[in-house]
Amino acid sequence: MNSRIIGALMAKDLVLFFRNRFFAVVTVLGLVAYVVIYLVLPDSVDEELTLAIYAPALPPVFEMIQEEGLVFDAFDSEESLKEVVADGDYLAGIALGDGALARLAVGEKAPIQIYLNATAPPEIQDAVPLVVEELFLMQSGQPLPLEVETEILGQDRVGFQIPPRDRMLPLFAVFLMITEMLGLSSLIAEEIVGRTLQALLITPLTVGGIFAAKGIIGVGLAAGQAVIFLLLTAGLSQQPFLVLIALLLGAVMVTGIGFLLASLGRDLLSIMSWGIPLLIVLMVPAFAVIFPGGVSDWVRFIPSYYLVDTVHQAINLDVGWSELWSNLVVLLVFDVAVVWLGMTALRRRVL
Amino acid sequence: MSLRRVGVLLRNETASGASNILFVFAIVAPVLISLVLTLVFGSLFNDKPRLGLVGPANSEFGQRAAQLEAIDFAAYENVDELREAVADGREDLGLVLPDGFEQAVAEGEPVAVQAYIWGESLAQNRTILGTTIARITREMAGQEAPVEISVVSVGDGQSLAIGDRLLPLVILIAVFFGGTMVPASSLVQDRERGTLQAVTVTPATLTDLVFAKGALGVIVSVIMATVTLLLNGVAIAEPLALYLFLIVGAIMAASFGLFLGMMAKDITGLMAIIKALGLLLYAPAIVYLFPTLPQWIARVFPTYYIIGPVIEISQNGATLADVAIDLMILSILTAIMMGGLVVLTRRRQLQPAGV
Numbered sequence A: 001m002n003s004r005i006i007g008a009l010m011a012k013d014l015v016l017f018f019r020n021r022f023f024a025v026v027t028v029l030g031l032v033a034y035v036v037i038y039l040v041l042p043d044s045v046d047e048e049l050t051l052a053i054y055a056p057a058l059p060p061v062f063e064m065i066q067e068e069g070l071v072f073d074a075f076d077s078e079e080s081l082k083e084v085v086a087d088g089d090y091l092a093g094i095a096l097g098d099g100a101l102a103r104l105a106v107g108e109k110a111p112i113q114i115y116l117n118a119t120a121p122p123e124i125q126d127a128v129p130l131v132v133e134e135l136f137l138m139q140s141g142q143p144l145p146l147e148v149e150t151e152i153l154g155q156d157r158v159g160f161q162i163p164p165r166d167r168m169l170p171l172f173a174v175f176l177m178i179t180e181m182l183g184l185s186s187l188i189a190e191e192i193v194g195r196t197l198q199a200l201l202i203t204p205l206t207v208g209g210i211f212a213a214k215g216i217i218g219v220g221l222a223a224g225q226a227v228i229f230l231l232l233t234a235g236l237s238q239q240p241f242l243v244l245i246a247l248l249l250g251a252v253m254v255t256g257i258g259f260l261l262a263s264l265g266r267d268l269l270s271i272m273s274w275g276i277p278l279l280i281v282l283m284v285p286a287f288a289v290i291f292p293g294g295v296s297d298w299v300r301f302i303p304s305y306y307l308v309d310t311v312h313q314a315i316n317l318d319v320g321w322s323e324l325w326s327n328l329v330v331l332l333v334f335d336v337a338v339v340w341l342g343m344t345a346l347r348r349r350v351l
Numbered sequence B: 001m002s003l004r005r006v007g008v009l010l011r012n013e014t015a016s017g018a019s020n021i022l023f024v025f026a027i028v029a030p031v032l033i034s035l036v037l038t039l040v041f042g043s044l045f046n047d048k049p050r051l052g053l054v055g056p057a058n059s060e061f062g063q064r065a066a067q068l069e070a071i072d073f074a075a076y077e078n079v080d081e082l083r084e085a086v087a088d089g090r091e092d093l094g095l096v097l098p099d100g101f102e103q104a105v106a107e108g109e110p111v112a113v114q115a116y117i118w119g120e121s122l123a124q125n126r127t128i129l130g131t132t133i134a135r136i137t138r139e140m141a142g143q144e145a146p147v148e149i150s151v152v153s154v155g156d157g158q159s160l161a162i163g164d165r166l167l168p169l170v171i172l173i174a175v176f177f178g179g180t181m182v183p184a185s186s187l188v189q190d191r192e193r194g195t196l197q198a199v200t201v202t203p204a205t206l207t208d209l210v211f212a213k214g215a216l217g218v219i220v221s222v223i224m225a226t227v228t229l230l231l232n233g234v235a236i237a238e239p240l241a242l243y244l245f246l247i248v249g250a251i252m253a254a255s256f257g258l259f260l261g262m263m264a265k266d267i268t269g270l271m272a273i274i275k276a277l278g279l280l281l282y283a284p285a286i287v288y289l290f291p292t293l294p295q296w297i298a299r300v301f302p303t304y305y306i307i308g309p310v311i312e313i314s315q316n317g318a319t320l321a322d323v324a325i326d327l328m329i330l331s332i333l334t335a336i337m338m339g340g341l342v343v344l345t346r347r348r349q350l351q352p353a354g355v
Helices: A003-019 A023-041 A060-064 A078-086 A100-104 A123-141 A169-193 A196-200 A207-232 A238-262 A268-290 A297-301 A305-319 A320-351 B003-017 B021-044 B060-067 B081-086 B100-108 B121-141 B162-195 B195-200 B207-230 B239-263 B267-289 B294-300 B304-316 B325-348
Strands: A047-055 A072-074 A091-098 A109-119 A146-153 B050-054 B073-074 B091-097 B109-116 B147-154
Touching: A003 A023, A003 A207, A023 A146, A023 A169, A023 A207, A023 B267, A047 A078, A047 A123, A047 B121, A047 B267, A072 A169, A078 A091, A078 A109, A091 A123, A109 A123, A123 B121, A123 B147, A146 B081, A146 B121, A169 A196, A169 A207, A169 A238, A169 A305, A169 A320, A196 B003, A207 A238, A207 A320, A238 A268, A238 A320, A268 A297, A268 A305, A268 A320, A268 B021, A268 B267, A268 B294, A305 A320, A320 B003, A320 B121, A320 B239, B003 B207, B003 B304, B021 B162, B050 B060, B050 B081, B050 B121, B060 B073, B060 B100, B081 B109, B081 B239, B091 B121, B100 B109, B100 B121, B100 B239, B100 B304, B162 B195, B162 B207, B162 B239, B162 B267, B195 B207, B195 B267, B207 B239, B207 B325, B239 B267, B239 B325, B294 B304, B304 B325
Parallel strands: A047 A072, A047 A091, A109 B147, A146 B109, B050 B073, B050 B091
Antiparallel strands: A091 A109, B091 B109
């Protein structure tokens, strides 16, 4: 293989890729758009239910119960409480009337006014009265006939939850890479139909050289975009080397699939006909990361699952090599298979 | 322009649509995006606490929990399934009730239960679920809360679930995928294949052809917008007002698509332009997605006058009289777009070849 010729071919391919206006726009716009979306999404998770409260005398249970998840902010009057709830500063407020505690003490029911903001979600509208009732039951001293033994499954993340935008990092990174797959496939398919690739074989360039050049361009564009995106969003702050290796293996995967697609299509539209359903399938594992438990176990049969899972666990959970090496092995095995398949299919089409 | 020729061309366009990936995409994409966006973002921002339960069959506890709006409830067959569901994050908390739970509670005897908590569950959800479990148990034990609660709703606005906030986006996608992409791609492909020149040597004029393609775009757009509304459970309460906006909006989208189709050199150029303009087209829907943004920003964009009134009519019960001004603005914008298209079509008609 002549490295000088391969270098020249790579330079030509880069120029051709960005000359395709659709993919040039998608490449640049996509990167910018995902970074903007990432920055706009919330960067923290508000775990606490904060309620406003007015009480001439605050029942002791309300002070004892302020634990993770439930916070009471006291106000001087019912009017000021109602105002802050109406303004949307609080989703709900609780007002104890004068003498509420006295009535409780003599076994009568205490009148409680709950103010709910009109935009409060339905579950909050239902939950707040339940919480108030339970707190007063505790205050009244009625024993709860339950002894609960708890077990936390997985890493306990109360206090340091993963923000929505960080959950979506693997989705964006993988989507950027898979889009490049369509661009590479379209480029190769058009060269086959235009017989440019076949013409290149008349030169000292070999078939192996063509695959090397296309492969390096494909992997470089796919991995490069994902790396740039993660750099701009500080996604490489944890386990960077592991993430980079995963992205590299992912880029090889999409390049191999790109070769396969190119052997099937003739132009942009035919590539999209095959590519878009494939894109959707490859994206499904990323959704499994965004809403855990929302997708069934069969998602593990999709090879991109091992890429997304590795990137998510490394970036968001700081999981290391010892737990994720098996994902990389599966990715590597799939890469070898899909690249071999892609090259074989493409070689048959070209020669 | 001949209506008969337009009809024939429209029939041909419809018949050849199935072989055009973008036509198929215009049908499938709004449905798919509607489902995916609601699923992804609905789940991402849906913090409703989830409770799983293993217990005696037809347990009273399960029946009471299922009736609560404050939580999502699911029953499981056995502890292993429940543990897996909690570990996977499908449930925030899993509760295992022993046999004889209900009787013991009714007699006031403390009962030992096992609870599994998902590590990534929010603190707020754990508190709500804990409170809910306690409350249900106390009700079963006959304990009555020593309070009389009255609830008052205050403030402006209304509670909008994330799925409802996504509705404008999915409707706009339905309108513009069908209305813009179908006629635009059809026009560009006909030009690339030489079909455009071939048709214009027949009695059919370029105007007939453009009109036929636009009509197909309008039909697809209105149908897919209707499908999207129905998929999202929106009742079509004021059909006249709603469809006035959808039809005029579809005409605007189709005119825009035909304009792009005339201007784009090839299909890749067309796709690039559509991609680049995507943010401008969907901006009003994106503003609506974030209530904290000043909503007047949406009115700057022409597509607001399609989606804003549709939402007002379908979600807020507005009548035609309430949105008459928006209809007027939309009609003017559509007329401007159509005017530009007519001028461009006439110019291209006068060109000798290679439209």
